[in-house]
Amino acid sequence: MARVLIPLPARDFDPSEAAVSWQVLVNAGHVVTFATPDGKPAVADDMMLTGQGLDPWGAIPLLRNLPLIGLLMRANRDARQAYSGMIADPNYNAPQRWNAVDASAFDGLLLPGGHRARGMRDYLESEMLQRHVVSFFEAERPVAAICHGVLLAARSISRRTGRSVLYGYRTTALTWALERSAWKVARVTRFWDPDYYRTYLEQDGQPVGFMSVQQEVSRALARPEDFLDVPKTDPEYRRKTSGLQRDTLDDARPAFVVRDRNYVSARWPGDVHTFARTFADMLGGPAPAVRAGVFDQREKGGFGS
16 A cells, blocks of 8 residues: 555546546545645546536537537546545545645555646646655655646656756657647637646747657657657557557557656546556556556566557
């Protein structure tokens, strides 16, 4: 049994990435503690739960209650059920404050993502959380990060080295292809708020994509090629990169997860079951068999089969 810390912003985190991870960890016998900036239960991005507001009529009262495209974009049934279970957990309803966390009391750290700028920026820009991330990496304790959670890790600078804790690691994160695809859809379906899927936008003089998760994370790495995406030779390449298919506990084929030593990363909610199971295995003791869809640096850089 391991003790796992999951920090969350006050609001707007991705429900799939947090709740499915919580469910997998708890079912594996691990104990999960949550932390928020104010010690109050966090609130997920409501549009990712209901789908309301993601259609062209999403700003119109009453009509917004009839999502269509939003049903495809929101968390799927497994994730919504996991979220219902998570928010009923006493540990979820009694989180620690970020500034009260003793990182040494935990065996592992999991960083969920979320894209909505309104709530996520406080989380991604928190120097306090960045210090906690550094402490886990420097103690070589297991760390898991998915989607924008990888951006929090990339921004965490070690005082020992003056570099990101991800320097020298191989990682994935929300890819520019996935981020740009969702952004393009939102510019049509949510035209009054077209940048909903972009947490950070480019400034004057910056090329498109410069402030994407992939590009910022890549700038923190030892080499640009240490950022990994699905290789085109992967037999499940289309399934993994479509942005339409998500993994399940029983089907890892759509997933792309990277493990490098004590660190595991993933791209988006469609990877979360495989991501969470890989992390649960890391916490459980002996090295597990490599899972399908997991790039495991320990296995000579190969993919699980």
